[in-house]
Amino acid sequence: MSEAVLNVEDLALSYPGGVQALRGVSLQVRPGEVLGIAGESGCGKSTLASAMISLLSSGAEITGGAVYLRGENLMALSERDRRRLRGREIAMVFQDPLTAFNPVLRIGEQLVDFQVNAEGSSREKRRRAAAMLSKVGLEPDLALSRFPHELSGGMRQRAAIAAALLMRPAVLIADEPTTALDVTMEAQIIHLLRELQAEVGCAIVIVTHHLGVIAELCDRVAVMYAGEVVEVAPVDDLYHDPLHPYTRALLSCDPSALVEHTGHLPTIGGRLPDLADPPPGCAFAPRCPLASESCATPPPRVRPAPAREVLCHKVAP
16 A cells, blocks of 8 residues: 555644534545545535645634645644645645636736746746646637636636646645536546546545545545544445445435435435534434444444445444
């Protein structure tokens, strides 16, 4: 097994009011793999993505754990040193590409500025930007001269991917990269990410609630619930043999899994727990059909098979 290029160890993060958004999250991202992070809204996916690249809101506080990039603890670095790593070693594609770009600068100017830590003249940097735009399927002369609002949503997302890959980082984090796109454009972006990952050789962490994106793009999946990773598995194993009750419930809510016509979409009953006062035991227990008295205590992290982890009392090792 390859040594992890990005390693999250027992990470805990809270927001004002005592909201425990991340609770002991541990994940490893291996060189060249695509790791999906799935879960319903509010489970901590985007917070984890932001913590991985150390781009947190001013109110967020790391209360425990660490994030290691090539063995270097990002939390122990100064902000200046972290800025030097962003783009060159780790980069991010944000959910809304319109707000990710400066609205008053042309795309070409911004792609040149993004290479601030790269060697070469402005002309060389512009040439590299044009080459990367071409790789993501954009006409370089057109895209370089346009302002962000002059591009369509799909074109902006392609430009954002080009910006993130300009410095050929070891890790690319994509936070809901297809949410604002139609089905046709979503398929194109998934295909593009797969092609670029093979060419650049970077690891990709893709955050999404779209199970189809996970199935199409990922090698492994981490399922999150209430700020915790409740299951990690290779993508085929997860879809064919989900072990955690929450994973099974999540997959059953996928409309594509319906085999009979129905006027109702499946849902998971109950509500997410209050993370300002999380339960002492299994967070999913109040919504779980398998819950018993033992679920009132913290669940063990079980490893029932190679490359699989499950946070559950009901899964035997």
